[in-house]
Amino acid sequence: VRIERVSAPIPLLNGISPPGNSFVVPDLKIVYMSVTKAACTSLRWMIADLAGEDLEQFYTALGAQQTRLMTIHGTRERWQHTPQLGQLSPEQLAEISTDNGWFVFAVVRDPWSRIWSAWQSKFLVRHPFYEGYQDEPWYPAVPTSQEGIIKDFRAFLDVRPWTWDPQLSTDVHFLPQVVSVRPQGVNYSRVYDLADLGALFDDLRAHLASVGRPDQELYVPRANETPLPLIPPVLADGVAEVIEELYADDFAAFGDRWDRESMLRGDASWSDDAIAHAAYHTRANERIGDLSKQARELRRKFRRAAGLNQSLRGELDRLHGAAARRPVARVRRRAGRLRRELGERLRARRDQR
Amino acid sequence: MTPVNVDDPLRVLGGTRRAFVVPDRKILYISVAKNACTTIKWLVSELAGEDPRQFFLGAGPYVNRDEGIHVRSRWERTPTLNLLEPGLRAQISPKNGWFVFGVVRDPRSRLFSAWQNKFLMRNPAYVQWRDQPWYPRVPQRAEDIVEDFAAFVDLLHSHPDTPVADDAHFQPQVPYLAEDVVPYSSIYEIGRLDRLLADLEAHVRPQGWTRELRLRRSNDTPLRARADVFAGPVREQVDALFHQDLQRFGDLWDFSRLESVPPWSADALSGLRAQIAMSERITDLIGQVKAARRRTSTRGDLRFTEVSRQLDRARAGEGGVRPQEADPLWRRAARPVVRRLRSRLRR
Numbered sequence: 202v203r204i205e206r207v208s209a210p211i212p213l214l215n216g217i218s219p220p221g222n223s224f225v226v227p228d229l230k231i232v233y234m235s236v237t238k239a240a241c242t243s244l245r246w247m248i249a250d251l252a253g254e255d256l257e258q259f260y261t262a263l264g265a266q267q268t269r270l271m272t273i274h275g276t277r278e279r280w281q282h283t284p285q286l287g288q289l290s291p292e293q294l295a296e297i298s299t300d301n302g303w304f305v306f307a308v309v310r311d312p313w314s315r316i317w318s319a320w321q322s323k324f325l326v327r328h329p330f331y332e333g334y335q336d337e338p339w340y341p342a343v344p345t346s347q348e349g350i351i352k353d354f355r356a357f358l359d360v361r362p363w364t365w366d367p368q369l370s371t372d373v374h375f376l377p378q379v380v381s382v383r384p385q386g387v388n389y390s391r392v393y394d395l396a397d398l399g400a401l402f403d404d405l406r407a408h409l410a411s412v413g414r415p416d417q418e419l420y421v422p423r424a425n426e427t428p429l430p431l432i433p434p435v436l437a438d439g440v441a442e443v444i445e446e447l448y449a450d451d452f453a454a455f456g457d458r459w460d461r462e463s464m465l466r467g468d469a470s471w472s473d474d475a476i477a478h479a480a481y482h483t484r485a486n487e488r489i490g491d492l493s494k495q496a497r498e499l500r501r502k503f504r505r506a507a508g509l510n511q512s513l514r515g516e517l518d519r520l521h522g523a524a525a526r527r528p529v530a531r532v533r534r535r536a537g538r539l540r541r542e543l544g545e546r547l548r549a550r551r552d553q554r
Numbered sequence: 555m556t557p558v559n560v561d562d563p564l565r566v567l568g569g570t571r572r573a574f575v576v577p578d579r580k581i582l583y584i585s586v587a588k589n590a591c592t593t594i595k596w597l598v599s600e601l602a603g604e605d606p607r608q609f610f611l612g613a614g615p616y617v618n619r620d621e622g623i624h625v626r627s628r629w630e631r632t633p634t635l636n637l638l639e640p641g642l643r644a645q646i647s648p649k650n651g652w653f654v655f656g657v658v659r660d661p662r663s664r665l666f667s668a669w670q671n672k673f674l675m676r677n678p679a680y681v682q683w684r685d686q687p688w689y690p691r692v693p694q695r696a697e698d699i700v701e702d703f704a705a706f707v708d709l710l711h712s713h714p715d716t717p718v719a720d721d722a723h724f725q726p727q728v729p730y731l732a733e734d735v736v737p738y739s740s741i742y743e744i745g746r747l748d749r750l751l752a753d754l755e756a757h758v759r760p761q762g763w764t765r766e767l768r769l770r771r772s773n774d775t776p777l778r779a780r781a782d783v784f785a786g787p788v789r790e791q792v793d794a795l796f797h798q799d800l801q802r803f804g805d806l807w808d809f810s811r812l813e814s815v816p817p818w819s820a821d822a823l824s825g826l827r828a829q830i831a832m833s834e835r836i837t838d839l840i841g842q843v844k845a846a847r848r849r850t851s852t853r854g855d856l857r858f859t860e861v862s863r864q865l866d867r868a869r870a871g872e873g874g875v876r877p878q879e880a881d882p883l884w885r886r887a888a889r890p891v892v893r894r895l896r897s898r899l900r901r
Contacts (some may be wrong), residue, residue: 267829269838287608428825465774467725471821477776478825485832491611491619492839499846505849520868 210300211539217386219286219294220252222373226252226283229412232297234307236381237374238315238322239395241426242310245273250420251409252283263500265329265493267486299390304408307382310395312448313441314431319374320357321427325350326482329490337362344429344479346446347471351435358443377450384398384454396460433465441465562644563735569636571626572730576602577633577642579747579758580652586730587722588668589657590744592772595623601758601767602632613843615679617836622682647737653757658733659744660807661796662789663779668723670704672776674699675826676833678840683718692830698820699777704788711791728798743806776826860889 213232224233226248231247235241262275277285286294287432297303323331325341325420334340341353341358363375382392390408393401402419409417436444441461444450452459559565574583576598583598585591599606608630609622616622626634635643646652672680674690683689690702710719718724731741732768742750747769755767784792789809793800801808809813 261842263839263842266835268828268835270831271835291699425701426828428821428828472819474776474819474821474825478821478828481776481825481829482832485829485836488611488616488618488836489832489839492613492836492843495613496846497841499843499850502847503850510861513865517861517865517868520865 202207210298211388213286213294213297213303213305213388215386215388217383219289220381220383221285221287222381223286224248224252224283225286225289225297226279227293228252229409229414230297230301231408232286232305233258234382234387234389235537236307236309236360236378238319239308239310239378240398241308242270242273242426245299246270247419247421248283249273249280250483251282251417254280254282263493263496265486265490265512267326267328267426267482267489268424271426271509272423302411303390305390306364306393307380307387307389307400308393308395308398308401308403309378309451309455311464312377312451313436313444313459313461313464315378316358316375316444316448317431317435318352318427319522320354321429321479323374324357325353326426326428326479327486329486329493332490333368343483347476350429350471350476350479354435355438355440358440358447361447370493379450379454382454392455394455396458426482428475428482429471430468431464432468432471434469436461436464486506562640563737564635564643564646565640565736567635567732569634571634571696573635574602574629574632575635575638575646576631577630577638578602579761579763580646580650580887581754582646582654582736584654584656584731584736584738586656586658586727588664588671589590589727590747590769590772591657592620592774593747593769594625594657594750596620596770597754597767598632601731601754601763602629604631606628613840613847615677615837615840617675617677617833618774620770648739652737652739653754653835654737654739655750655754656736656738656741657744657750658727658731658741658799658806661726661799662784662792662807662809663814665724665729665792666703666779667775667798668704670777672721672723673706674702674830675775676830676837677875678837681837685832692827693823696823699818700783700785703783704786707788707791707795710795713724726796728802733802741803742817743803755855776822776829777810777818778815780815780817781809784809784812788806864882 220234222235224229224235224245225231226233229251231248231251233244235245246256258274259275259279260269262272262279264272264275266272266274286297289297301416322328325344327335327343339353339356339362341357342349344350363369363372366479369375384392391401391404402421405419409415441464445461452547515542572585574585574595575581577599581598581601583594585595599609608628609619609625611619611622614621614890616624622628646654648654669690671677674693682684686704688705688707691698693699693702707732709716710724713719713757722730731738733741740750740753751767751769755763758767817893
């Protein structure tokens with residue numbers, strides 16, 4: 202008995218517009234929905250490599266990225282072979298379905314360590330993009346001690362600026378992950394957990410074998426932008442519960458995979474080396490921010506000069522054109538003068554006769 | 555060699571950028587690379603009344619803002635010795651109420667610190683050496699660092715004519731201190747900066763200085779020198795390279811202190827790798843700023859000037875000048891060649 206499927210494949214999207222945080226590798230039938238602070242640097246490099254992007258061209262980004270690895274977060278125009286879902290035609294979009302052999306995935310992370318990582322990489326180590334907040338009372342001091350760092354983190358949670366600040370309230374580093382994952386809006390092969398990336402890589406290898414790339418190696422560089430791991434004292438005194446409340450939507454969608462108790466085990470302190478390292482980040486970030494500003498200002502200057510050049514060239518061409526037409530007019534004028542002179546001479550001769 | 559003038563001995567140091575004179579406060583600091591010089595220069599700049607904003611860095615090969623203090627041309631109130639009136643220069647001496655000082659350091663830990671800071675950590679000014687066989691790898695284990703440092707010391711020892719040996723960071727301190735001509739009040743060991751601070755404070759208080767003197771924290775090397783870095787022939791080679799320092803100041807240093815330094819932690823090594831990654835990014839951005847400057851000045855400003863000139867001629871052409879006069883064929887043909895030549899010369 203031969204059974205044929207008669208129903209249409211499950212669509213990728215359940216009535217939502219194509220998300221901008223999508224990375225599509227059409228040749229390999231892969232869609233990755235990027236979630237910030239959930240291994241997204243490593244996974245973007247992996248996708249860029251699979252898609253055949255020129256990896257080194259990402260390094261030329263002028264933004265204030267902390268390391269070469271972080272330049273993968275530069276503008277999306279740098280991706281030449283990895284469109285967003287919104288850049289596909291309706292026909293191409295309709296073809297994407299797990300039923301059609303596509304591998305559609307995202308990775309999420311427990312919100313306790315995620316908000317810790319986000320605060321650390323953006324505020325504690327003073328990412329230049331966030332320097333506009335330096336005068337806020339909740340902006341952390343340059344790290345010198347464990348107590349000071351934890352105190353500053355708690356001040357940030359108390360104020361929770363991403364719930365009211367116009368810029369931070371659209372900043373996906375601090376928003377719940379469901380905003381990026383859209384678990385109801387996208388039909389995934391699977392949403393993986395950061396703690397289980399091994400399963401993702403196994404499934405991805407199996408998928409790559411199914412699309413004819415059984416020997417494809419995965420390039421997964423490790424970005425190290427947060428020198429201080431989450432330790433139990435950070436979550437003590439009710440902080441863990443506050444985070445659960447702030448990220449209730451994430452816990453509702455994926456909470457069964459995370460365990461508060463496991464977060465409260467492990468080392469109870471950071472080494473002096475780790476704290477010194479965090480302090481070093483702040484100093485390097487200042488310099489990176491200064492250089493990035495200079496480079497972008499020069500780019501703006503060059504673009505302005507190029508624009509002005511172009512308009513001047515236009516005027517120059519117009520004047521050259523006008524000048525080029527002048528000899529013809531001169532010849533005509535001379536011919537007219539000659540004609541008139543000849544006519545006058547002829548008339549004079551006739552009169553003499 | 556310029557003969558020493560007994561009435562003006564400091565004249566022989568000429569315009570050395572390592573001399574920092576604060577005439578109003580009667581201070582002379584002779585700086586020696588890798589001896590807390592960033593911290594001390596900031597301190598001297600404060601005493602001299604320099605504006606910290608003037609040390610803001612452009613695209614120089616520096617990895618943090620503090621290093622702006624090393625750009626000597628930015629100092630406005632702290633002359634070099636050659637800029638002083640000979641009469642004033644001749645007066646510089648503790649006998650005349652001047653505070654003249656320098657700082658020294660155990661050459662073993664100094665050399666390790668310099669190598670770590672410049673090569674291991676990929677300082678932008680030193681990446682030009684990255685293709686050399688002795689250029690250190692990004693360390694995965696402590697042993698990688700020990701081996702690569704040994705290779706560098708061997709290079710300095712076996713090939714004293716290697717260009718990198720000319721770098722002040724890797725040379726003995728004694729010649730730079732020039733004790734034969736500089737009348738020091740004191741030369742401090744780097745571990746006794748507290749004493750330097752106290753002496754300096756005692757010097758400036760009677761001058762009306764009321765603020766507390768403080769040293770900036772400047773921790774530019776995450777790994778402390780340890781005894782095992784100098785295992786095998788390394789210690790002997792370093793001692794031979796820096797025999798002048800050891801002969802003159804050797805009693806200040808006890809190698810056994812390096813034996814009590816604990817092993818580098820996993821956090822220190824991972825921090826070092828992260829710092830290397832940040833230095834690479836800083837180097838890339840410095841390159842981008844320089845390239846953008848070149849592009850803006852050559853392809854932007856120069857073209858703009860060129861087009862403006864042509865435009866002026868063409869406009870004049872409206873009043874009777876023929877277009878050929880505005881832009882003759884030979885000039886148009888020569889323009890790409892000239893542009894290429896200019897570009898090459900600039901490179």
